[in-house]
Amino acid sequence: MKEQCVQLGRYPTRFVIPKEPGETRRAKQIDRKDKKMMKMATAIVMMVVLASIALDAGASTGVKSVVVPANADVVVSIPFTRLPVGTYETNAVATSGTTVITVDGSPFTAGQLDKSGANATHYVRVIDGPGAGLWCSINSNGTNTITLDKDITATLSASGSDQDFTIRVYPHQTVERIFNLLLLNVSFADQTEVRLFPNDLTTQDLGSGGGGVSKFNTGGFFPNTWTNPGMVLPPDTGFVLRNNGSTPLVYIAFGQVPNTKVSYMLPAGVNKDTVIASGYSADSVVTFAGAGGVDQREFRLFNNALGTQDLGSGGGGSSKFNTGGFFPNTWTNPTLALPNATGYVLRQNGGVGGVITTTPVYPIVTD
Numbered sequence: 001m002k003e004q005c006v007q008l009g010r011y012p013t014r015f016v017i018p019k020e021p022g023e024t025r026r027a028k029q030i031d032r033k034d035k036k037m038m039k040m041a042t043a044i045v046m047m048v049v050l051a052s053i054a055l056d057a058g059a060s061t062g063v064k065s066v067v068v069p070a071n072a073d074v075v076v077s078i079p080f081t082r083l084p085v086g087t088y089e090t091n092a093v094a095t096s097g098t099t100v101i102t103v104d105g106s107p108f109t110a111g112q113l114d115k116s117g118a119n120a121t122h123y124v125r126v127i128d129g130p131g132a133g134l135w136c137s138i139n140s141n142g143t144n145t146i147t148l149d150k151d152i153t154a155t156l157s158a159s160g161s162d163q164d165f166t167i168r169v170y171p172h173q174t175v176e177r178i179f180n181l182l183l184l185n186v187s188f189a190d191q192t193e194v195r196l197f198p199n200d201l202t203t204q205d206l207g208s209g210g211g212g213v214s215k216f217n218t219g220g221f222f223p224n225t226w227t228n229p230g231m232v233l234p235p236d237t238g239f240v241l242r243n244n245g246s247t248p249l250v251y252i253a254f255g256q257v258p259n260t261k262v263s264y265m266l267p268a269g270v271n272k273d274t275v276i277a278s279g280y281s282a283d284s285v286v287t288f289a290g291a292g293g294v295d296q297r298e299f300r301l302f303n304n305a306l307g308t309q310d311l312g313s314g315g316g317g318s319s320k321f322n323t324g325g326f327f328p329n330t331w332t333n334p335t336l337a338l339p340n341a342t343g344y345v346l347r348q349n350g351g352v353g354g355v356i357t358t359t360p361v362y363p364i365v366t367d
Contacts, residue, residue: 060257062281064341065250066304068243075238075302075343077277078173080255085113085122085169099139099148101156101167106143113141113169120149120232122171125260129165131156133263133357135235137172152265155355168260175214176229178253189245190218194231196239197275211239236262236279236358238302238343253341257281262358264346272348277340282361284338286319286331291356295323296349299336316344 061080068074088103101124113122120137124146134155136148146169156165175194196211214228233239243249262279266272278284286299303315319333338344346356 060259061255062257063252063254064281065252066341068241068249068251070243070246070248073240073242074251074304075275076241076251076253077238077341077343078178078233078235078253078255079258079277079279079281079340080253081235081258082171082173082177082255085171087127087166087168090165090167098153099151101146101148101153103144103146103167108141108143108146110142111140113138113146120172122169123235124148125168125170125235126156126263127166127168127260129156131165131263131355133261134265134355137232137234138169155265170235172232173235173255174229174233175226175231178233179216179226188216188249189243189247190216191244192216192249193242193244194226194233194239195242196231196234197237236264236277238275238277259364261360261364263355264357265355266346266348266353274346274348275343276346277343278338278361279358280361281340283340284358284361286334286336286338291321291346293323293329294321294348294350294352297321298345298347298349299338300345300347301336301338302342302344304342 064079066074066076086107088107090101091104115121120139123135123137125135126132131152134152136150136152138146139149140147146167179188179194192215194214196213198211212228212231214226214231216224216226218224241251258280264274264276266274291297291299298318298320300318301316305316317333317336319331319336321329321331323329
């Protein structure tokens with residue numbers, strides 16, 4: 001494969017385009033099925049690039065492709081956002097224990113962002129202040145208020161009396177948008193599945209699918225449709241793409257290149273796994289701000305090359321933080337790459353929770 005870099009806005013965006021058959025002797029040895037898949041992948045990538053440019057020529061847009069082997073699970077993510085609804089300044093934040101944010105003016109229509117739980121249509125990203133980088137789905141809204149689906153106000157108001165900060169509202173990515181059949185008549189094998197991890201589990205080695213499943217059906221009363229097309233694919237989160245077919249398929253992620261900080265709020269508790277993603281459309285490393293400091297806290301990569309289903313975490317490499325030993329307060333593998341468009345486990349091996357922030361991999365401009 002050949003990785004190319006295209007300037008579609010403020011920043012260069014990398015994407016992978018397979019070489020066309022015939023460029024080399026090696027390419028001539030590829031069988032017909034592989035040639036067909038490569039041509040399809042190339043055409044889809046270019047089509048999405050053009051569509052992204054047409055959506056917002058002034059923004060930085062990008063696309064990323066991942067090949068899913070036959071009869072295999074691959075943990076992927078979406079390192080791009082949709083176009084934001086808008087950016088808003090807050091004039092107050094509720095105290096801990098509530099979930100309401102108040103913004104300046106009256107920029108919303110009441111109920112404009114309503115829809116809670118797994119069907120939430122929008123989310124908030126905190127742009128600056130003590131909670132910079134955190135995101136949270138929206139349950140409902142008034143003309144100048146947003147009610148979140150969980151309490152992150154303790155972090156947002158951590159600066160005491162200064163409670164002003166900036167938020168940005170985005171539409172969620174969904175199954176029907178990312179896995180869209182209109183992209184050059186792309187097709188999926190019967191029973192192809194998108195499976196979310198249940199990140200609220202209190203045990204490690206979580207299985208895939210417990211957080212929600214959307215399945216593609218080629219037959220039945222509604223052929224060539226997803227069973228849960230509006231299922232949200234959360235930002236900065238890994239999920240399983242299960243290929244139940246006998247040939248590889250190509251996963252295409254596309255959208256706006258993220259231009260905000262990315263943070264995660266880790267639960268306080270022993271032995272908890274969370275499947276996260278870097279949140280950026282470029283590879284990162286394990287040196288997240290605030291990720292250290294807890295003995296045996298660990299990054300664990302999935303082995304996406306395994307070629308089997310129900311893959312376990314850790315087979316693709318790991319890095320563990322040690323507070324003792326010969327080299328105290330260091331990572332065992334500090335240069336472990338965290339690839340974009342994939343997901344990995346952040347294993348919490350201590351009772352200390354808190355916020356960690358992804359180290360930016362390109363300049364972040366928030367104005």
